[in-house]
Amino acid sequence: MLKLLPESILKYLIDKLPPFTGILMVKTTFEGTICGWYGKPDDYLDRNPEIGEDVCELVPAIFGMIPPMVVPVVMPRIQTRDQCIADIHIVQDEMTDDYWIFFVNQTKEVENIRQLLQRLNEIQIKTGILSVTSFLDNPFGNLHLLDYVTFLKQENGFFILLGERPEWFKELAQHFPVTDQQIALAEWFPFIDVFVMEADDFWKEGKPGSLKSGIWNENAVTGKTFSLNAFAINLNESNYLLIKPLFDEYTEEQDLMQRAREQSLAYEKLAKTERKLQALLDYKEKFVSIVSHDLRSPVASVLSIAQVLNSDAEFMDHLSDFNREMIKNIQDEMHRLLDYNDKLYHWSNLELGNFELVTSRIPLVDLVKSAERTAKPKINEKQILFKTRVDEELLVEVDKTLFLQVLNNLIGNAVKFTPTGGIIEVMGTKKDTYVELIIHDSGVGISKSVMNNLFHGFVRESTQGTQGEKGTGLGMGIVKKILDAHKVTIEVDSSPNQGTSFIIYLPLV
């Protein structure tokens, strides 16, 4: 067949077209009328060419191309029929002015490029890289426009640089060999050694998509630091390694990490400070607990002596009025000091958690009566009307000793702040799901500033009673601590000169 070809066409065929056995050749007149064909039309066209037919009828892609503006004309990657893409070359016979149209099958090559594009699009989706339409012309050569540098991995572990080097790469690896020689890439980028270990499995398995490395940093001689990612890609049983710098995305990631870790460090510092403070508080409470415990005996002894003297009528008769008053003051003050000391001791032990609840089911009325007995002398002294309305059969599950401290404090306070002739009421009522215990007095009420810190332990602004009784500022703090330990809530309702109500909500037994 080759012998039939004009010399100029034969030369073009040998020089310009690949050694390809599947080429289809169609010969047309100057006007485009088919006058002969060679090869396998089935591979390219839906039907065989017919002599005398306009070639544009057979291959619509050629419409308007004959006569061509210049010769030869090459139309790359034209779909000539379904599932067939070909390069179409139109060459003119210099002797006869006839045209020779060559169809060179590119279907497989285009499919390969499509796969590569597919993989690159996947990278694009992951990294947000913009696509480049010119990629089709030279897939590896144009990747540098996307800041990728591309290497082909050899079986011996070396790499060959493909295509152009992006600008960043030229700056980072100034003396990198740009020939097609095999390169030990780890000599330039030691991190690649590690990534290739992972990538080798990926390449062997021929997985689709890409495998992305961790980030590593390289310093250029200019002093600039580049943060890089590598990607392993399979294509046509060849293994490719792409490296790309991270610019904005790295800064964002680093900023985020920096902030997260700074917060983490700040949190660590706070937690340490809290631990130190807690240790100091525990130390303080232990100190208070020990001192108040050791002070109790001498204070109680002095109080006993004062009480003995006070009750010795013969001794008291020999004293002047002033001295009698002094001894009575000693007794009162030592009594107050002992009370304060006891509360301090209870408070510090509650703070330290040095107690264990031993609960039992007790009639509420028994507890109220016990607290009433404790407060009875003062109640009588102030001629207060003390009323109780507690269901005899109402049971509560509490630590008897501790809960009595609560009632003693609350009722003691009510007595203290209720004027002579006032009323105190204690009411215990069974509700649907709980027991409501109210201690109400018709006293002076609680100011707003005291109310705000009522249950917070030491109250600086401890109010004096209606008869000048001094407080410790600890009572309500102890009440709250004990009720918290019982998981019981307390509320207070008070208005100046209208009285005060403490409401305790106990679980139903």
Added chain:
Amino acid sequence: MIKKKICMLGAFAVGKTSLVQRFVNSIFSGKYQTTIGVKIDQKMVSLGETDVNLLLWDIHGEDDFQKVKATYVMGASGYFIVIDGTRSETYQVGLELEKLAKNAAPQAKCVILINKSDLIRDWEITHGQIAKLISDGFKVIQTSAKDNLAVETAFTELTRMMIK
């Protein structure tokens, strides 16, 4: 010339990058700059007649945000476990990374650095913990990248162990 890979491992903000920068470039910055990924530096060390090119892999700190990959340690001849003396929690992280490194590079030599010895008054790492490390067979060196205390010694010592 011998080439040896050394990995810097430890919790975040223990001073790995500062130690490398102090050793390689003789610089220190007090500003904490978190490391993302891996930074590889090189430094030539001469031990007697032997020149050793150290490839220093400064690997990001281990925490909930970034986990150290075992593959980073593969091929290493030695590694430092860096613990921040002022932060007790970095002790446990260091020990866990030591296990990871031992599995990934069983032949590699290890030196544990208790860093920030310039803040020794604030140390939470106790003498007991350090004694435990020594009794477990670890070489332990107290360093300060800030005051350049024992940094050179640490790298030289690990290099000596690697080429022995």
